[in-house]
Amino acid sequence: MARRPAVPRIATGNRKVIPAPEALQRLREGNRRFVTEATSRHSFKMAEAQEPFAIILGCADSRVPAEIVFDQGLGDLFVIRVAGNIVAPSQIGSVEFAAERYHTRLVVVLGHSRCGAVLATLEEMQRPKGSQSRNLRSIVDRVRPSVEPLLAGPHSDNPDALVEQAVRANVRVSVGQLRHGSDVLEQLIQERGLAVVGAEYSLETGVVDFFDEETVSKKEP
């Protein structure tokens, strides 16, 4: 059986908990600023229609907001965010919806360094607690198949490298599921130049590394 190295734990720190009323207040104030300040910067003309040029399936992590890291504005990106950027039927359906309805031709699965969902999966595989809710388990179970083989691989005794490889493996699995898990998307890929690529955002540098961008130019109709 493969040796199970210690995986870096999810950092929780000594943070102050923001009570719900204060959190709600911050959001209200933020939206007021947005409405007053942003009206001069953004056009709200797209209220009637949208033409997003890319679909991003990203992690729900608070540090990876797609619109900000790609420097895009309102109406530019169709963003689906879920912990661990996993692909379940509702994510496939959302991608199908945007690709068909808005003729968006690029899908990016955006993972990121130190992903909590990937770390939680590795932790669970090392020290099964059995205390996760069924719902959380459904996320871990979708990440597990992409990281399991790595525990027997060359990086199994290097926790940092293991997490790095696991993040990329998880993105690649999601890319594969979008490319091959839907008749609608498969047809759009073959006939309409839809491209699905993987990418990883670095929390440390802000740089997004696209894995296989060459497949995009090849697929131009």
Ligand SMILES: [Zn+2]
């Ligand atoms: Zn994440």
